[in-house]
Amino acid sequence: xxxxxxxxxxxxxxxxxxxxxxxxxxxxxxxxxxxxxxxxxxxxxxxxxxxxxxxxxxxxxxxxxxxxxxxxxxxxxxxxxxxxxxxxxxxxxxxxxxxxxxxxxxxxxxxxxxxxxxxxxxxxxxxxxxxxxxxxxxxxxxxxxxxxxxxxxxxxxxxxxxxxxxxxxxxxxxxxxxxxxxxxxxxxxxxxxxxxxxxxxxxxxxxxxxxxxxxxxxxxxxxxxxxxxxxxxxxxxxxxxxxxxxxxxxxxxxxxxxxxxxxxxxxxxxxxxxxxxxxxxxxxxxxxxxxxxxxxxxxxxxxxxxxxxxxxxxxxxxxxxxxxxxxxxxxxxxxxxxxxxxxxxxxxxxxxxxxxxxxxxxxxxxxxxxxxxxxxxxxxxxxxxxxxxxxxxxxxxxxxxxxxxxxxxxxxxxxxxxxxxxxxxxxxxxxxxxxxxxxxxxxxxxxxxxxxxx
Numbered sequence: 001x002x003x004x005x006x007x008x009x010x011x012x013x014x015x016x017x018x019x020x021x022x023x024x025x026x027x028x029x030x031x032x033x034x035x036x037x038x039x040x041x042x043x044x045x046x047x048x049x050x051x052x053x054x055x056x057x058x059x060x061x062x063x064x065x066x067x068x069x070x071x072x073x074x075x076x077x078x079x080x081x082x083x084x085x086x087x088x089x090x091x092x093x094x095x096x097x098x099x100x101x102x103x104x105x106x107x108x109x110x111x112x113x114x115x116x117x118x119x120x121x122x123x124x125x126x127x128x129x130x131x132x133x134x135x136x137x138x139x140x141x142x143x144x145x146x147x148x149x150x151x152x153x154x155x156x157x158x159x160x161x162x163x164x165x166x167x168x169x170x171x172x173x174x175x176x177x178x179x180x181x182x183x184x185x186x187x188x189x190x191x192x193x194x195x196x197x198x199x200x201x202x203x204x205x206x207x208x209x210x211x212x213x214x215x216x217x218x219x220x221x222x223x224x225x226x227x228x229x230x231x232x233x234x235x236x237x238x239x240x241x242x243x244x245x246x247x248x249x250x251x252x253x254x255x256x257x258x259x260x261x262x263x264x265x266x267x268x269x270x271x272x273x274x275x276x277x278x279x280x281x282x283x284x285x286x287x288x289x290x291x292x293x294x295x296x297x298x299x300x301x302x303x304x305x306x307x308x309x310x311x312x313x314x315x316x317x318x319x320x321x322x323x324x325x326x327x328x329x330x331x332x333x334x335x336x337x338x339x340x341x342x343x344x345x346x347x348x349x350x351x352x353x354x355x356x357x358x359x360x361x362x363x364x365x366x367x368x369x370x371x372x373x374x375x376x377x378x379x380x381x382x383x384x385x386x387x388x389x390x391x392x393x394x395x396x397x398x399x400x401x402x403x404x405x406x407x408x409x410x411x412x413x414x415x416x417x418x419x420x421x422x423x424x425x426x427x428x429x430x431x432x433x434x435x436x437x438x439x440x441x442x443x444x445x446x447x448x449x450x451x452x453x454x
Contacts, residue, residue: 001044030329037336050341082335095273101315108248133176141177167432175213178401179205204394212443216435334378343382365403369410405436
């Protein structure tokens with residue numbers, strides 16, 4: 001039964017990795033794999049020799065001698081435990097995604113466009129790189145990439161030039177997401193899983209992440225695509241909301257507030273995110289009573305027929321539920337392997353083969369460029385038993401977050417940029433991958449140096 005479980009996981013994993021080739025959304029194999037794995041665990045639980053206690057982070061002594069009833073009771077408790085931990089991550093993401101959509105509802109992100117006045121390509125590169133680095137740490141690297149490429153499309157007409165800018169935005173956004181607990185899904189997983197704390201994550205990773213962004217951008221600034229000036233900066237001002245910039249600042253402050261809430265109350269981060277969403281929702285509902293429409297101003301005091309819709313409801317309807325369900329499927333699938341002790345035993349074997357954990361973590365970063373980094377980090381959380389804020393977890397956050405930049409399909413930011421600008425896989429591999437690899441290596445070396453000092 002154990003062999004069958006591994007086969008199901010490998011086949012499901014391959015289906016996720018090859019989603020573009022087989023034209024099957026990765027959500028489908030993730031959910032199918034999760035359900036089949038837990039079904040096999042339930043059917044064969046009487047024959048499994050080991051069971052991993054996720055709360056105590058160790059194998060349960062004498063599990064093989066438990067009665068069938070005791071094993072099934074333990075299965076129910078374990079499933080509920082993993083469901084709760086997974087739900088914490090998902091509700092956190094739902095809250096953050098909704099706040100971002102509310103900001104976008106009021107066209108708040110156009111505020112950034114108003115600050116960009118230069119036509120010099122090299123200056124524009126540094127502006128977009130730092131915007132991606134900072135913005136991704138606040139609203140996550142995926143959303144930051146969407147926002148900045150949308151702005152790019154409004155100010156740069158030449159397609160080839162935009163491709164180069166998009167490639168460096170991917171590198172910068174992934175680097176920026178690595179040092180923030182809310183900047184990347186994998187970092188958020190480690191934070192909510194009590195593997196890292198906000199303060200120590202920033203202390204360990206701010207310098208490596210900054211170098212991971214600065215070095216590739218510095219090198220790229222000397223390349224021909226970033227010489228000279230862009231031909232025109234379009235200035236097409238359509239209808240915008242007078243509350244756009246206000247909602248942008250309120251939304252960003254609300255998201256940044258969450259780590260402080262967690263530190264103060266010691267409650268799970270999703271509680272703080274729900275509070276932030278409620279506050280942002282209050283302002284959104286108040287401002288929407290005089291909100292603009294594409295064609296006319298809306299005054300909807302008691303008149304729904306004028307076209308008014310709740311900005312919160314409208315924003316919730318835009319949430320990428322396929323992504324949320326994918327995270328649910330993959331996290332619960334990995335939890336099935338963890339519960340059987342397979343990840344723990346596999347980690348012990350890997351440590352025997354490769355005693356140097358730094359090499360293992362760097363290989364994790366390389367692996368995240370090829371396959372999805374969410375299951376890799378989920379697996380590492382089951383493989384390693386180091387305490388909270390161990391340097392290992394911070395290195396995992398950095399490697400998984402920035403390693404994916406080496407291939408266009410290696411990160412959520414890369415995949416969304418690929419879709420928005422129709423970036424060719426091999427074009428990215430030829431022109432951008434080497435820059436991302438240099439940044440990854442420089443950042444890793446910097447991390448080892450920071451670790452030695454701290």
